[in-house]
Amino acid sequence: MTRLPPLARRSKTLSASLGLGEKLFASSEERRFADAIETGLAEVEEGLLREVAFADDMADVTSRYLLEAGGKRIRPVLTLLTAQLGEGNNPAVITAAQAVEITHLASLYHDDVMDEAEMRRGVPSAQNVWGNSVAILTGDLLFARASKLVAGLGEGAIKLQADTFERLCLGQLHETIGPRPGDDPIEHYLQVLADKTGSLIAAAAHMGVIFSKAPEELSAPVVAFGEKIGVAFQLIDDVIDLAEPEETGKAQGTDLRSGVATLPLLFLRRAALTDQEAAALLARIERSVGADPDDPELAEAIAELRAHAVTAETLDEARRWAAEAVAALAPLPEGPVKLALTKFAEAVVERST
Incomplete structure (x- = not known):
């Protein structure tokens, strides 16, 4: 061998990790x-x-x-x-x-x-x-x-x-x-x-x-699945970026500290147009981005963003894309391929929990 x-x-x-373990597949x-x-x-x-x-x-x-x-x-x-x-x-x-x-x-x-x-x-x-x-x-x-x-x-x-x-x-x-x-x-x-x-x-x-x-007719469903699950994957990464260091092994809000506008921040900017509390949180985040990475005010603001409704909204958006990815698989024949792709989509969104 x-x-x-x-x-x-x-x-x-x-x-x-992609749903292909023995616990998922029972038949020969x-x-x-x-x-x-x-x-x-x-x-x-x-x-x-x-x-x-x-x-x-x-x-x-x-x-x-x-x-x-x-x-x-x-x-x-x-x-x-x-x-x-x-x-x-x-x-x-x-x-x-x-x-x-x-x-x-x-x-x-x-x-x-x-x-x-x-x-x-x-x-x-x-x-x-x-x-x-x-x-x-x-x-x-x-x-x-x-x-x-x-x-x-x-x-x-x-x-x-x-x-x-x-x-x-x-x-x-x-x-x-x-x-x-x-x-x-x-x-x-x-x-x-x-x-x-x-x-x-x-x-x-x-x-x-x-x-x-x-069969050629299976190309369109798997392409649609791939693109949609790719978006869902990145949106979950946006949520994970705000998790505690103990969960991820890296600093909370790494992307935000680098000035990257992830979806939670974009949702916060939209909410800030009509919500004073959202506007105040947004101002604190944007004021601290690019400053000392150990700035306690930024760390506190990122933790608040993690608990804010816009992060839950981001998670819902990721779930929506994952659900659309699974729906795109409808034309595939029933069997282990369809099952594995479906379980993979579920595993993508479960990474945030």
Whole structure:
């Protein structure tokens, strides 16, 4: 038996976190399905370690940095999941799963430069270690490597990758410039999430259908599911950002302290138009952002935002997107794929509790 690399041995935990554990699947067919995901993910992990290797010593170190730091592997798991609607884990599906995860990995290097993030996956961000230029170029190298993998899958895969990459870039651009005059800030924010997160998750699910040769009519449902669950995932992250450090292992309100306008803050701004208490809380938060990160006034204001009705409203919005994602799965045949995707959607929103 092939000895799996350290990253691959984490797949059991990952699959359980997405609703693929033994407690969910009781029948022999369902257990075979779960085993197929585990086996496929092990192949993907082995391929990732191989595909991010570079002959250049510096590139080899920087490109492996965030891969070896961990990650949930949500996107390749979704590719493997939807592939079970067709032939299952054939070589093209494994390659597609690797390509989509490397694309995601590349985007993290660029995102952290744009956001001036200090940490990623529990380690100092790449630009904190090597500087912005090296981090950007590492992301570019990884995008190139993902493109080489996709090129081997044919013209359709190349177009899907290009369309997804375009949306990733547009999402980052729109986040950077912010809503224009006349735009609704909340709708603008949700579209940014759909572009930056939903598009790649949708592409991951779509690739599983395409390269497993599943029925073509199943593409639209899994694409709609992927985009909607991607938005829900990020909205739950907005709620988690406000949780106590004991729950998350990081400072409460990390995004807010960095000046990122998450949905709770956008809802608070809307409420402040008619509610004096909301306006006062908003003023305290905006006055303290960018100041001393240990400012007790900001910490108190963030805790109040966590308890405010706008955070519950954000959670409701995430649940709405997750429910729409599940509803999009209606055309899928009954069975372990549909069950797993439904349970994954439920697990996404349960992360906040």
